[in-house]
Amino acid sequence: MKKRLFSMILISILCISTAACGNTSGGTASTNRTTITIAARDGSFSDVINAVKADFEESHNCSLNVLSFSADDIRNNTIEDSQKETGSYDIIMIDDPLMPEYIEKNILCNLTQLGYTDDEDFVEKSRLLGKDPYPLGATYALPFSGNVQLIFYNESVTGSDIDLTNWQSIYESCLEANKSGKKGYAIRGQSGNPIVSDFLPILWSYGGDIFEDHNVILDSQESRDALEFYCKLYSTGENYEKNDLVNAISSGEAGIALGWPSWFISGTGASAKIAQIPGKRDKNSEVLPTGEIGNWLMGITSNSSNKELALETIKYLTSKDVQVKALDYGGVPTRTSIFRDKAILDKYPFFEAIYSGTNNSRVRPRTAKWSSIEEVFGQELVKCINGEQSVDDTIRISQQKIEGLASQ
Numbered sequence: 001m002k003k004r005l006f007s008m009i010l011i012s013i014l015c016i017s018t019a020a021c022g023n024t025s026g027g028t029a030s031t032n033r034t035t036i037t038i039a040a041r042d043g044s045f046s047d048v049i050n051a052v053k054a055d056f057e058e059s060h061n062c063s064l065n066v067l068s069f070s071a072d073d074i075r076n077n078t079i080e081d082s083q084k085e086t087g088s089y090d091i092i093m094i095d096d097p098l099m100p101e102y103i104e105k106n107i108l109c110n111l112t113q114l115g116y117t118d119d120e121d122f123v124e125k126s127r128l129l130g131k132d133p134y135p136l137g138a139t140y141a142l143p144f145s146g147n148v149q150l151i152f153y154n155e156s157v158t159g160s161d162i163d164l165t166n167w168q169s170i171y172e173s174c175l176e177a178n179k180s181g182k183k184g185y186a187i188r189g190q191s192g193n194p195i196v197s198d199f200l201p202i203l204w205s206y207g208g209d210i211f212e213d214h215n216v217i218l219d220s221q222e223s224r225d226a227l228e229f230y231c232k233l234y235s236t237g238e239n240y241e242k243n244d245l246v247n248a249i250s251s252g253e254a255g256i257a258l259g260w261p262s263w264f265i266s267g268t269g270a271s272a273k274i275a276q277i278p279g280k281r282d283k284n285s286e287v288l289p290t291g292e293i294g295n296w297l298m299g300i301t302s303n304s305s306n307k308e309l310a311l312e313t314i315k316y317l318t319s320k321d322v323q324v325k326a327l328d329y330g331g332v333p334t335r336t337s338i339f340r341d342k343a344i345l346d347k348y349p350f351f352e353a354i355y356s357g358t359n360n361s362r363v364r365p366r367t368a369k370w371s372s373i374e375e376v377f378g379q380e381l382v383k384c385i386n387g388e389q390s391v392d393d394t395i396r397i398s399q400q401k402i403e404g405l406a407s408q
Helices: 001-023 044-060 071-081 096-104 122-127 167-180 193-205 221-232 242-251 307-318 320-329 342-347 352-357 370-385 390-405
Strands: 033-043 063-068 091-095 141-145 150-151 181-186 254-259 274-275 296-300
Touching: 033 044, 033 071, 033 307, 044 320, 063 071, 063 307, 071 221, 091 096, 091 307, 096 296, 096 370, 122 352, 141 320, 150 352, 167 181, 167 221, 167 254, 181 242, 181 296, 193 221, 193 254, 193 307, 193 370, 221 370, 221 390, 242 254, 242 390, 274 307, 274 352, 296 307, 320 342, 370 390
Parallel strands: 033 063, 033 091, 181 254
Antiparallel strands: 091 296, 141 296, 150 254, 150 274
């Protein structure tokens, strides 16, 4: 009897010990903590979340599990995961041009229906990116990181008196750089998103566009003039991959390029001079909005089992306090109050150009087919800059291919 009693006590002790070990994480019982899994963009985006998450975890008795992915992997993984009844991710980061695709595939939860009310401190152009129908529908995502295409240049190549108000003046400065043995204009001319993003601001400055009222209007004289100019501008410089382009401008190998603030800005400052993309083709042209806005947003998945806590999480991660902390990691804010804060502007004077550029930016076409359109249009643009296809054929064929995609 004594042996039997001793065995029962021993078994009880072992069970209690095992349960205790299995239920602790950092000293807190895991059974009392909800885990919110975030599919985040790799690099500084994930770094920021990991740096600030502890306060939220403590105040909400939860754990934020941050999974870092490349831009392509976030899209591919979240689309695949959306087919599950209960998703692996509660929160996903979204490259804003993909919003229509995510909405069409029912990947995102309607935040307005969850009780979210718009925060007017967000810069309006950034805030509207998370709405569907764009720009006045319900809110599906909040702007986590600001980004707008800007001009980046090295004064040692271009000179400090460069006229950045129109594209013709930029071209003339690039020719002068060539005379001194430097490369003038650097492009990111790889097929797909890189070259399409690089060309669109010039297309817009020439009064061209891809869509108008859902109709494809690329086949125009404005488009031909813009592409001819783009090829001429490219002849002064070189075609680079992203990291090489940043190094070329920062080091003074090349004079000027389009880019995104997150490429050139770190916690210690900017590695090149920054200006808003010109909206004029020449000095006498009408000023048009040209800089692509490209915010990274945060949304909640439709198949998340923790939607209410996930909403509190993205409100926290896009809050003013967190965005201020993110500045030390090269973060770009999306809140007006931060952009207008004098102390912050004194430390980051280039925020003025980012704020101005955001307010004068343009969204890429709001279509669920955008990724496919970038792919086919980019293929044709690459043929053109490589001299394999004429400007006229490039525009005509691109029109036909984009029309085919749009009609599917």
